[in-house]
Amino acid sequence: MINFVFEPLPVPSLPVDGVDERYPIRRIFCVGRNYAAHAREMGHDPDREDPFFFTKPADAIVTDGDDVPYPTETNSFHHEIELVVAIGKDGSDISVDDANSHIYGYGVGVDLTRRDLQSEAKKKGRPWDLSKGFDHSAPCTALVKRQPNELEGKRIWLKVNDEPRQDASLDELIWSVPEVIAYLSRFVALKKGDLIYTGTPAGVNAAVRGDVMSGGVDGIGEFSFTLI
Ligand code: MN
Numbered sequence: 001m002i003n004f005v006f007e008p009l010p011v012p013s014l015p016v017d018g019v020d021e022r023y024p025i026r027r028i029f030c031v032g033r034n035y036a037a038h039a040r041e042m043g044h045d046p047d048r049e050d051p052f053f054f055t056k057p058a059d060a061i062v063t064d065g066d067d068v069p070y071p072t073e074t075n076s077f078h079h080e081i082e083l084v085v086a087i088g089k090d091g092s093d094i095s096v097d098d099a100n101s102h103i104y105g106y107g108v109g110v111d112l113t114r115r116d117l118q119s120e121a122k123k124k125g126r127p128w129d130l131s132k133g134f135d136h137s138a139p140c141t142a143l144v145k146r147q148p149n150e151l152e153g154k155r156i157w158l159k160v161n162d163e164p165r166q167d168a169s170l171d172e173l174i175w176s177v178p179e180v181i182a183y184l185s186r187f188v189a190l191k192k193g194d195l196i197y198t199g200t201p202a203g204v205n206a207a208v209r210g211d212v213m214s215g216g217v218d219g220i221g222e223f224s225f226t227l228i
Contacts, residue, residue, distance in 0.1 A: 012058045014086070014107060014195075015142035017221070023086055023104065023143050026193030028056040030082075030111050030132065031180055034199025035172050041202050051175045051183050054128050056111075056197075060138040067228045068136050070209040074114035077227075079207055080200035081158035081166050081215045083151070084109040085177055086143050087196070092189040099178035100148045102190065108221045109140035110158070110213065111197050115206070139213075140195070141221035148177065150219060158215035160207050168201030170217065175199075 013022035032052045033039040039046035062068055070077060088104025111132070118131035151170050158166040175183070180198055184190065207213060209227050216222030 009059070012061045014061065014063050014140055016105065017142045017144045024193050025058040025061055025195060026191055028058060028060065028138055028195045028197065029053050029184060030056060030197040031175065031199040034174050034180075035168060035201040036174060037168070037172070037202035038200055038204065039174075041204070046174060048174060051180060053184060053187075054132050056133040056138045060133060060135060062136050062139040062225070063141070065223065065225055067226050068112065068139060070227050071112075071114060071134055071136070073130075074116055076114065076116040076206050077208070078113045078115040078204050079158055079160065079165065079213055080111040080113060080204050081156055082109050082111050082197040082200050083156060083170060083177075083217055083220070084140050085181070085196045085198060087181075087190050087194040088192055090189065090191045092185050094182050094185040094190070096178045096182045099181040102181060103148070103177070104192070105143040105145045106151070106217075106220050107141045107143045108156075108215065108217045108223060109138060109195075109197050110215065110223075111200060112137040112139065113204075115204075138197070139223060139225055141216075141223045144220055146220065151177070154220065155218045156201060156216075158203070158213065160205075160211050160213055162214075165205055166201055166203035166215070172201060173198065
């Protein structure tokens with residue numbers, strides 16, 4: 001029994017569809033530029049450069065339809081709808097062929113971004129942490145268990161106040177889910193509780209206080225929350 005100097009905070013978690021138990025979150029990884037049309041809209045050439053990653057704190061998660069507070073220190077708060085993969089088996093140096101066996105389930109998330117801070121960080125060669133990894137920056141649905149082939153051709157979409165903003169197919173991912181898991185596991189030992197936000201399709205844009213964001217991946221899940 002360890003005595004802590006104060007009571008540790010509750011473990012951040014996601015609901016799991018159809019069961020009473022929740023999925024405890026350890027870390028949140030995010031892939032940058034994983035859809036060609038989005039890479040182009042951000043001014044990059046999508047020719048299969050190696051995937052790159054950034055992180056968000058586990059307690060940035062927002063779920064169960066909770067409101068998202070509009071963050072401080074930004075005038076350009078962007079949505080990025082993303083397929084989320086939840087790791088269910090530990091591993092490092094995972095092969096592409098074996099990667100699907102490390103998946104617990106899937107969800108749908110939004111990689112919320114202070115775009116103005118990110119642009120400034122890019123210009124100055126500074127880290128993205130405060131543009132990506134801030135409080136309440138990682139909304140996500142309940143997790144569902146699916147076979148990998150059930151993701152094929154599925155539509156991924158996001159609306160703001162019912163106005164379509166992002167609409168694409170998971171088939172447009174540059175790096176597939178198994179490739180992302182295999183690549184990331186060369187650099188860190190993935191463990192149960194790790195989430196991977198797999199990148200966003202084109203159509204990212206700003207939202208303001210009072211906006212309702214809704215979105216989903218067909219067959220995986222849907223969400224709706226309000227910016228307050
Ligand atoms: Mn993203």
